[in-house]
Amino acid sequence: MERYLEKKIQVRINGEIYVKRVPSRRTLLDFLREDLGLTGTKEGCGSGDCGACTVLLDGKPVNSCLALAIEVDGHDIITVEGLSKENVLDPLQQAFIDEGAVQCGFCSPGMLMTAKGLLDENPHPTEQEIRKAIAGNLCRCTGYVRIIQAIKKVADQKD
Ligand code: FES
Ligand code: FES
Known part of the structure; x- marks a missing residue:
């Protein structure tokens, strides 16, 4: 046994x-x-x-x-x-909604956590660095363009 x-x-x-x-x-x-x-x-x-x-x-x-x-x-x-604090969404969550980066949403939690890890380490990534960071996160719905836009939007808003 x-x-x-x-x-x-x-x-x-x-x-x-x-x-x-x-x-x-x-x-x-x-x-x-x-x-x-x-x-x-x-x-x-x-x-x-x-x-x-x-x-x-x-x-x-x-x-x-x-x-x-x-x-x-x-x-x-x-x-x-x-990610959210006291019912306020994290800027990444808000950007995913605003940029239409969510369809079925199955990949979104993993995508958000990868993006969070990236921006915490590198607040101003290039598009290439964003693409590289999310290379291990598969999305079958969005085609990735809006996800990359959403992450870039948050990066652009950072100091
Ligand atoms: S469920 Fe862990 S990488 Fe796919
Ligand atoms: S939104 Fe459906 S898998 Fe990414």
């Missing part, structure tokens, strides 16, 4: 500390969605190819389907639920 070990982890997610026991093979994606009910983060491929599951781990975009929950013990995670 296969044995699943568990480990207690403590992790800060969207500013809140969680202390939980998790099976050693539980992915960060399943931990967020199924254990914590943070279903804004989406599962597309489950194998690191689509970017729908992107969250920020210590400020850097990662595919949460490829990370184990036990690996984020002691770390800081931001999910799409953590």
Whole structure:
């Protein structure tokens, strides 16, 4: 019989500390969605190819389907639920709406978190740098042009 070990982890997610026991093979994606009910983060491929599951781990975009929950013990995670503050959308969320960068919306959480990671590190990216940053985030609806426009709009508004 296969044995699943568990480990207690403590992790800060969207500013809140969680202390939980998790099976050693539980992915960060399943931990967020199924254990914590943070279903804004989406599962597309489950194998690191689509970017729908992107969250920020210590400020850097990662595919949460490829990370184990036990690996984020002691770390800081931001999910799409953590973007808006007191019911005010993050400028990126607002720009995605204003620029028509959302159609079915399945890619949007991952796209937003990748864009957030990019702008936090590089507030004034070129279009080429934006394209490179979102290269791992697949969108089957928009053709990417409006997504790039939305990210550029927020970058242009920054000091
Ligand atoms: S669900 Fe994680 S990269 Fe596709
Ligand atoms: S808006 Fe549908 S996948 Fe991007």
